[in-house]
Amino acid sequence: MKNHPYRNLPDSSFWKRSLANVAIADVDPVVKDELHILKTDKIATAGSCFAQHISHYLSKSGYTYFVTENRHPIIPEHLAAKYNYGTFTARYGNLYTTKQLLQLYKRVYHTFTPKENFWKSLDGNYFIDPFRPQIQPNGFHTLQELELDRKQHFLNVRKAFENLDYFVYTLGLTEAWVSNEDGAVYPICPGVAGGTFDESKYSFKNFTVEEVTNDMLEFIDLLRSVNPKAKLIITVSPVPLIATYEKKHVLVSTTYSKSVLIVSCEQIAKSRKNVTYFPSFEIITGNYTKGKYFGADLRSVTEEGVNHVMKLFMKHYTDFDATEKVADVVTQTKDTYIQEMEKIVEVMCDEEILDNKNEGK
Numbered sequence: 001m002k003n004h005p006y007r008n009l010p011d012s013s014f015w016k017r018s019l020a021n022v023a024i025a026d027v028d029p030v031v032k033d034e035l036h037i038l039k040t041d042k043i044a045t046a047g048s049c050f051a052q053h054i055s056h057y058l059s060k061s062g063y064t065y066f067v068t069e070n071r072h073p074i075i076p077e078h079l080a081a082k083y084n085y086g087t088f089t090a091r092y093g094n095l096y097t098t099k100q101l102l103q104l105y106k107r108v109y110h111t112f113t114p115k116e117n118f119w120k121s122l123d124g125n126y127f128i129d130p131f132r133p134q135i136q137p138n139g140f141h142t143l144q145e146l147e148l149d150r151k152q153h154f155l156n157v158r159k160a161f162e163n164l165d166y167f168v169y170t171l172g173l174t175e176a177w178v179s180n181e182d183g184a185v186y187p188i189c190p191g192v193a194g195g196t197f198d199e200s201k202y203s204f205k206n207f208t209v210e211e212v213t214n215d216m217l218e219f220i221d222l223l224r225s226v227n228p229k230a231k232l233i234i235t236v237s238p239v240p241l242i243a244t245y246e247k248k249h250v251l252v253s254t255t256y257s258k259s260v261l262i263v264s265c266e267q268i269a270k271s272r273k274n275v276t277y278f279p280s281f282e283i284i285t286g287n288y289t290k291g292k293y294f295g296a297d298l299r300s301v302t303e304e305g306v307n308h309v310m311k312l313f314m315k316h317y318t319d320f321d322a323t324e325k326v327a328d329v330v331t332q333t334k335d336t337y338i339q340e341m342e343k344i345v346e347v348m349c350d351e352e353i354l355d356n357k358n359e360g361k
Contacts (some may be wrong), residue, residue, distance in 0.1 A: 041334035048172025119195030128194030
């Protein structure tokens with residue numbers, strides 16, 4: 001047989017060698033280890049609900065999960081998760097879209113101030129932060145309390161941006177709701193977790209590849225203007241949309257959304273140095289799994305799937321002892337971890353509330 005360009009390619013380039021003939025738990029789609037995390041590196045996280053798994057594993061494995069917004073002394077330790085302390089690096093809630101992330105940076109550094117300062121809770125008794133609508137039960141008792149908390153929050157986000165070594169960001173959605181007045185993007189549709197929906201004030205937006213890419217590249221450049229050493233690991237959440245506002249089936253909208261995010265990540269990683277893409281989405285959703293990494297609802301990622309993702313993350317980006325399986329970290333606290341993680345996801349996944357009607361809640 002004559003030589004041709006495919007003859008000397010590694011096994012990872014061939015479906016049969018790297019997937020069909022490999023045990024599910026041994027599939028490894030990461031082929032480049034461009035970045036290396038030290039235990040002393042400050043690792044900040046943000047993004048969709050799935051990002052919460054990364055912070056848990058990092059902290060349990062002895063790495064420096066960077067938290068700048070710590071529990072307020074008046075809040076008991078056992079309620080910290082309900083108030084979203086430690087769920088992410090700072091108490092910003094879900095940053096599903098790159099536009100949200102970019103606008104957070106601009107709000108923190110006072111180059112963008114949304115005109116809509118607050119929402120009222122659905123019962124009218126509390127004040128809700130439109131950009132963090134579920135960071136604490138009920139909301140704030142007064143507008144002053146909300147504004148003081150936001151001011152402190154911004155200081156903690158600045159501290160994170162300016163001191164982190166790694167920023168791990170999980171892109172989650174392309175669908176969002178936007179203010180017609182100034183373009184502010186919300187994590188949830190107004191009227192669902194606070195505020196009142198008004199079609200003259202808000203518009204539905206489904207971001208394109210170009211928009212997602214440009215927003216993320218702008219954020220990276222801004223981040224490095226205050227922290228030149230910042231490195232980024234970007235990934236896409238494998239969790240399907242819980243609901244779509246497009247006049248399409250939710251399966252079609254999910255496929256579109258995730259496709260946009262994956263293509264954008266490829267372009268982002270190629271456009272900036274020290275930015276790499278980690279294939280969480282592919283590990284969980286690849287057909288080699290035969291569906292075993294999703295729960296009965298076809299949406300929740302199983303413990304086994306999360307373990308596979310994090311085993312590869314730790315293998316390729318850290319010095320985590322290869323003889324100590326990441327599974328052992330989970331096994332040590334299996335029951336409590338699963339219970340805690342279910343509670344955190346329920347609180348922190350803003351989009352979960354979109355289907356409350358269908359769930360009878």
